[in-house]
Amino acid sequence: MEDLRYLDDVSTLVLDKEKCIGCSLCTEVCPQAVFEMQGEKAHIVDFNACMECGACVNNCPSKAISVSPGVG
Amino acid sequence: MVQKGQKISSSGINIMSSMDEMASSCSTQTPDGPMKGYEKPGYKLCTYVSKFIHTDAGPIPIINHKLKKDDLFSTFYVRWGIMRYSYTVAPGLYGIGKPDKNSEVLVTANFKLTFDHLRKGLGDINAWILVLDTKGINVWCAAGKGTFSTRELVKRIKDTSLFKAVDHKRVIVPQLGATGVSARDVKKQSGFRVVYGPVRANDIPAFLRNNLKADKKMRQVTFTMYERFILTPVEIQMVLKPALIIALALFVLSGFGPGVFSFSEAWERGIVSSIALVAGIFSGAFVTPLLLPFVPPKEFALKGIICGSILAILVLVLMSASINGIAGFLALFLFSVAISSYLAMNFTGTTPFTSPSGVEKEMKRYIPVQLIALVVSTGLWVYSAF
Incomplete structure (x- = not known):
C-alpha cells in the first residue's frame, strides 16, 4: 500500500536467509508485498510495510521467518 | 440444516x-x-438457498449468487453495528451454480457479510463453498484470533465428508486466512492441499481462469476512501454510549461557578461543551479515517490532532458568543482535540496496514498527552466560569 504507510522501524519481522529453502510461499501469503524472490531465496524488500500479521511465519515450511509483536 | x-x-x-x-x-x-x-x-x-442437490456427501444447499433486498437491508444495519455478533450463517458445505466433482472448494468464514460478499463476487462460477465456524467474524480478524484456523479447517473438511463431494484434494483458502492457517499442517492432517486464493472475492473468477494463479495486485490489501468510509458507522456507533456518559458529566461540570452550582449555567455551558465533544468525535471517528492518507504524519494520534484542531477552531469560532473568554475557548479546544486524537488512534485497530508494535509505540507516547490535555481542559473549563 503505497499511499498509506505506518511507522517505520517498528516491525519485529526477522528472516533467516540461511534457513530459507526458496519455496516462495511467503511472497504469496503476505498482504503487503514485503517479500520478493531473488534467485533461490526470499528477500525482505519492503520491511516498513510489515504489519506483523504472521501469515508468513505460519506458512514458512523451514521456520525461517519470525515476528513477535507484544499484546497488540 | x-x-x-x-x-x-x-x-x-x-x-x-x-x-x-x-x-x-x-x-x-x-x-x-x-x-x-x-x-x-x-x-x-434460509432465503439465500435456492435448492438442495444430492451428492455422495449428502444433500447440499445451493445458494444464490445474487443478493436479495433483505440481504442488502441487513448489510446496512450490520454496518451500523446492530446485531453484529449474531449475523452468521451455519458452518458447513454449500454449493453455488452447478458444482460437480471437479469444482473447486472455496473456504470462507461464517460472518454473513463475508458470505454475501463471496457469493456476490463469484458471478456465474460453479463451486463448493466450505464455511468455517469463525463465530461470526470475518476471515482476517478470525485468522488473527485463531478461529479461522488449521484445526477448524481440518475439522470441517472431515465433518462435511468433503472427499465424497469432490474427486480432487484441493481447497482454496482466502489469502488473508493464511494468518491462521498453515498449509503444510492442513495437508498433513486432512490430505487436502491448500491453495491461497486472492485477497478479494471479486478476483476469484479471474484467479480460477488463470489456473489458480494470483497476480501481485490480487495479493495486496487496499484501503480506498470507500473502504474507509463504510467502516466509519461502526466507529461512531461504538462511541455513542461513552459519549452520552461524558456529555452528562459535562452538564454537571458546567454548573459549577461563582454561585457554587447554577442550573442555567449547567444547561448553557453544558450544551456548548457537548458541541465540542461532538466535533471531536466527528473529527476522530469520521473525518480522520476518511482523509487518512491526506493528513501528513504517520501517527494516527497526530493525524487526529491536526483534523481535530482545524475542526475545533471552526466550531468554537462559530460559537464564540457563548464562550467566556480565552480560558473557556482553550478548555473546549483542548478537550475536542484530545477526543479526536484518541478516536483517531483507536482507528489503528480497524486499518489493514498498522503493526501491533507500531500501535504500542504510538499509544505509549500519545495516551499521556491526551490525558494531560483532558485534565488541563477540565481545570480551565471550571476556572472560566468564575
Whole structure:
C-alpha cells in the first residue's frame, strides 16, 4: 500500500536467509508485498510495510521467518 | 440444516428421496415448491438457498449468487453495528451454480457479510463453498484470533465428508486466512492441499481462469476512501454510549461557578461543551479515517490532532458568543482535540496496514498527552466560569 504507510522501524519481522529453502510461499501469503524472490531465496524488500500479521511465519515450511509483536 | 441432512443420509435411511417426490407433487401449489420438502419443525430455510442437490456427501444447499433486498437491508444495519455478533450463517458445505466433482472448494468464514460478499463476487462460477465456524467474524480478524484456523479447517473438511463431494484434494483458502492457517499442517492432517486464493472475492473468477494463479495486485490489501468510509458507522456507533456518559458529566461540570452550582449555567455551558465533544468525535471517528492518507504524519494520534484542531477552531469560532473568554475557548479546544486524537488512534485497530508494535509505540507516547490535555481542559473549563 503505497499511499498509506505506518511507522517505520517498528516491525519485529526477522528472516533467516540461511534457513530459507526458496519455496516462495511467503511472497504469496503476505498482504503487503514485503517479500520478493531473488534467485533461490526470499528477500525482505519492503520491511516498513510489515504489519506483523504472521501469515508468513505460519506458512514458512523451514521456520525461517519470525515476528513477535507484544499484546497488540 | 446441512449437518442434520447429512446425518440422515449417512445413517442409511432414505428419507431425502421421498421428500423429493413430495416436493415435486407440491410444486404446482406453492411458490417455493422444490424447497417445500426440506421444511422441518423448528428449522427455517434460509432465503439465500435456492435448492438442495444430492451428492455422495449428502444433500447440499445451493445458494444464490445474487443478493436479495433483505440481504442488502441487513448489510446496512450490520454496518451500523446492530446485531453484529449474531449475523452468521451455519458452518458447513454449500454449493453455488452447478458444482460437480471437479469444482473447486472455496473456504470462507461464517460472518454473513463475508458470505454475501463471496457469493456476490463469484458471478456465474460453479463451486463448493466450505464455511468455517469463525463465530461470526470475518476471515482476517478470525485468522488473527485463531478461529479461522488449521484445526477448524481440518475439522470441517472431515465433518462435511468433503472427499465424497469432490474427486480432487484441493481447497482454496482466502489469502488473508493464511494468518491462521498453515498449509503444510492442513495437508498433513486432512490430505487436502491448500491453495491461497486472492485477497478479494471479486478476483476469484479471474484467479480460477488463470489456473489458480494470483497476480501481485490480487495479493495486496487496499484501503480506498470507500473502504474507509463504510467502516466509519461502526466507529461512531461504538462511541455513542461513552459519549452520552461524558456529555452528562459535562452538564454537571458546567454548573459549577461563582454561585457554587447554577442550573442555567449547567444547561448553557453544558450544551456548548457537548458541541465540542461532538466535533471531536466527528473529527476522530469520521473525518480522520476518511482523509487518512491526506493528513501528513504517520501517527494516527497526530493525524487526529491536526483534523481535530482545524475542526475545533471552526466550531468554537462559530460559537464564540457563548464562550467566556480565552480560558473557556482553550478548555473546549483542548478537550475536542484530545477526543479526536484518541478516536483517531483507536482507528489503528480497524486499518489493514498498522503493526501491533507500531500501535504500542504510538499509544505509549500519545495516551499521556491526551490525558494531560483532558485534565488541563477540565481545570480551565471550571476556572472560566468564575
